[in-house]
Every structure is written in C-alpha cells, then in structure tokens.
Amino acid sequence: MSIAFxxxxxxxxxxxxxxxxxxxxxxxxxxxxxxxxxFVEAPEVAPDTFITHPAVVLILGVxxxxxxxxxxxxxxxxxxxxxxxxVKPLLYALITTQLVDEASIGVLKTIHQAGFVGEYGxxxxxxxxxxxxxxxxxxxxxxxxxxxxxGDLYLHTIASSFQDVFVFFGFFLLLAFGLLALLFFGIAVLxxxxxxxxxxxxxxxxxIACAKCQHLNTPFALSCAKCKTPTAVAFQIGFFGQKxxxxxxxxxxxxxxxxxxxxxxxxxxxxxDARACRACGKAVFESAxxxxxxxxxxxxRLIPTVVLAVGLGFIPILGIVLAMLYANLYLNAxxxxxxxxxxxxxxAIFIKFLIFLVLFFGSMAGFILAPLYVLIRxxxxxxxxxxxx
Numbered sequence: 001m002s003i004a005f006x007x008x009x010x011x012x013x014x015x016x017x018x019x020x021x022x023x024x025x026x027x028x029x030x031x032x033x034x035x036x037x038x039f040v041e042a043p044e045v046a047p048d049t050f051i052t053h054p055a056v057v058l059i060l061g062v063x064x065x066x067x068x069x070x071x072x073x074x075x076x077x078x079x080x081x082x083x084x085x086x087v088k089p090l091l092y093a094l095i096t097t098q099l100v101d102e103a104s105i106g107v108l109k110t111i112h113q114a115g116f117v118g119e120y121g122x123x124x125x126x127x128x129x130x131x132x133x134x135x136x137x138x139x140x141x142x143x144x145x146x147x148x149x150x151g152d153l154y155l156h157t158i159a160s161s162f163q164d165v166f167v168f169f170g171f172f173l174l175l176a177f178g179l180l181a182l183l184f185f186g187i188a189v190l191x192x193x194x195x196x197x198x199x200x201x202x203x204x205x206x207x208i209a210c211a212k213c214q215h216l217n218t219p220f221a222l223s224c225a226k227c228k229t230p231t232a233v234a235f236q237i238g239f240f241g242q243k244x245x246x247x248x249x250x251x252x253x254x255x256x257x258x259x260x261x262x263x264x265x266x267x268x269x270x271x272x273d274a275r276a277c278r279a280c281g282k283a284v285f286e287s288a289x290x291x292x293x294x295x296x297x298x299x300x301r302l303i304p305t306v307v308l309a310v311g312l313g314f315i316p317i318l319g320i321v322l323a324m325l326y327a328n329l330y331l332n333a334x335x336x337x338x339x340x341x342x343x344x345x346x347x348a349i350f351i352k353f354l355i356f357l358v359l360f361f362g363s364m365a366g367f368i369l370a371p372l373y374v375l376i377r378x379x380x381x382x383x384x385x386x387x388x389x
C-alpha cells in the first residue's frame with residue numbers, strides 16, 4: 001500500500017464517520033470534474049467510468065443533500081444512529097477500493113487517493129476504523145439527544161451543521177495538504193474521544209450504590225433497579241434532565257418530573273420502550289387511568305403557558321421565539337417523548353404545515369400569533385399522545 005493512498009485513506013475515515021454520502025459525493029465530483037480543483041493535476045476521465053458517471057454523481061449529490069437535511073431531525077436521527085455504523089464503512093470501502101473499473105483507479109491516483117487495487121485486507125481494516133469512529137460519534141450524539149431529545153434547544157442541529165462544515169472543508173483540506181489535514185483530523189478524533197470519556201466518567205460519578213445490593217443506580221432513583229429496595233437518597237431532576245443538588249422531598253412530584261423526562265418513576269432510568277423500563281421492569285403507565293392522570297397534569301400547564309405567550313407576544317420577534325421555545329419544552333415535549341418515531345415525525349410535519357398556512361394566509365400581531373402557536377401545537381401533540389396504545 002503506497003504512502004499517498006494511506007494518507008488519503010486515513011484522512012477520509014473521519015469524514016465518512018461524520019457523513020456517509022457527502023464525502024462520497026465530493027469524491028465522485030472531484031474525479032468526474034477534476035478541473036474544478038485547480039490545485040490537483042488530473043487527466044481526462046473516461047466518460048463510461050462508473051463512479052464519475054453524471055447519473056452517479058447526481059444520485060450521490062441528492063443523497064448527500066437528503067442526508068444533511070434529515071440529520072437535523074431528532075426523530076430521524078434514531079434511524080441514523082442504528083444504520084450509520086454499517087452504511088458508512090461499506091460506502092467508505094467502495095469509494096477507496098474503487099472495485100468497479102481501472103479508469104476510476106487512475107483518477108484516484110491523480111488526487112493521491114489510490115496506490116493499487118487488490119489488497120482488500122488493508123481497506124477492510126480501514127473500514128473497521130470508520131466503524132469504530134462512527135460508534136464514537138454516535139455515542140456523543142446520543143448524549144446530546146438525552147439532553148435535547150426533542151430538538152427544542154437545537155443542540156443537535158448545531159452539532160449536525162458543524163459536521164457538515166467539517167466534512168466539506170476537511171475534504172478539500174485533505175486534497176490540498178495531506179499530512180496537515182491528517183494531523184488536524186487526529187486532533188479532532190482525540191477531542192471526541194476525551195469528550196466521550198468525560199461524559200462517561202460524569203455519569204458514573206453521579207450514580208449512587210444501593211445500600212443492600214451495591215447496584216449503581218441513577219441519582220434520581222426512588223428504588224433500586226436490581227433489588228427494588230427504596231433508596232436512602234434521591235436527587236431532583238432538572239428542567240433539561242440534569243441532576244439537581246436538591247434532594248427529593250415530595251416523591252409524587254418527583255415521579256411526575258421523571259415522567260416528563262421519559263424516565264422510570266421507580267429507578268429513574270431513561271426509558272427506551274414505551275411500555276416498561278428495561279432496568280427494573282416497571283410499567284411506564286400501569287393503567288389507562290395512570291396515563292390520563294399524567295395527561296391531566298400536563299393540561300394544567302396549558303393556561304399559564306398561553307398567558308405567558310400572550311405577554312411575550314408583545315415583544316417583537318424575540319418574544320415569540322421565547323414563547324415557542326418555552327411551550328415546546330414545558331408543554332409539548334412531555335407528550336411528544338412518548339410517541340413512536342413515525343407518529344412523532346408525521347405529527348411534527350403536519351404541525352409545521354399548519355403553522356405555515358397560518359403564517360402565509362394571515363398577518364397577526366405577536367400577542368395573537370404566540371398563543372395560537374401554543375394552542376395548535378399542544379392540541380395536536382395531545383391528540384397524538386392519546387392515540388398511542
């Protein structure tokens with residue numbers, strides 16, 4: 001394996017770990033139209049080359065655009081987290097080996113991307129590296145989703161946009177500077193690894209050992225997930241799902257707070273199933289009445305939120321934004337978190353369409369628009385929540 005190929009193959013690893021189709025599209029575009037890169041000397045490409053075929057470039061471009069847009073949606077992100085570790089290494093291996101024909105290999109050589117074909121063991125090893133880098137990235141993304149599961153704080157959107165910029169500029173940095181880009185990518189990967197370690201250490205530090213069985217429970221637990229023994233100490237959960245320093249004094253209120261964050265009311269574990277806790281087995285809603293009771297408590301938040309929205313609506317632009325953000329976090333998120341992904345996505349699309357129609361066909365003052373926005377969203381999320389079996 002040549003040094004040039006190794007540098008470029010290593011450099012592409014973090015790019016494919018961040019995005020599947022964007023670096024593939026940029027690679028195909030570069031090989032199909034080398035004159036777009038004045039700093040790369042490339043010969044003319046045969047028109048029948050597979051990876052440089054206009055249709056393939058176009059398809060990769062469309063897929064790259066869809067990937068960028070879809071990755072901003074927190075509902076669809078769960079599918080990406082499941083699929084990425086398998087799709088990205090496969091696409092990386094296809095691009096780097098260029099199994100299709102010799103013409104593509106020649107173009108890859110001109111941009112320092114190919115040394116030879118046939119030693120697939122090295123490529124598979126590098127693809128395995130993409131797999132592990134993707135797992136590292138998804139662990140960070142899962143942490144961001146645990147903080148902002150509904151995307152109302154736009155943490156995931158910001159992180160996703162940063163990845164887009166990283167891939168786009170990182171690709172051209174790799175073509176132009178090679179080793180310098182490799183050093184930059186190495187620093188970025190190291191930073192992600194250290195961040196992951198810090199997150200894991202923080203989570204472990206917050207856990208409290210059960211006095212009876214020594215099982216480590218979340219700081220929010222009212223009972224041990226393993227032996228079901230009531231915990232001596234439990235801490236309140238914050239508005240964003242974080243641990244507060246105040247201890248629980250009202251268990252019933254604490255259980256409701258855990259429910260709004262989609263956590264088990266017994267052991268405080270984050271719920272992955274809408275029916276029961278995976279840690280202790282406790283049902284999420286033990287009966288239809290318990291689900292209605294939870295909904296009634298959420299409904300009590302509606303009138304104060306509408307009143308607040310009216311007040312904030314008198315503040316131009318910023319007031320409406322704050323009213324929307326507060327309503328999404330305080331009123332809608334506790335319902336949305338319990339919806340299946342497809343139902344949540346379809347409801348969100350319908351709500352956005354409805355809000356668009358309201359804005360398009362009607363010109364309203366902020367003190368009218370803000371509470372109307374709150375009422376429309378809550379009504380539809382409530383309806384979707386009741387439809388869940």
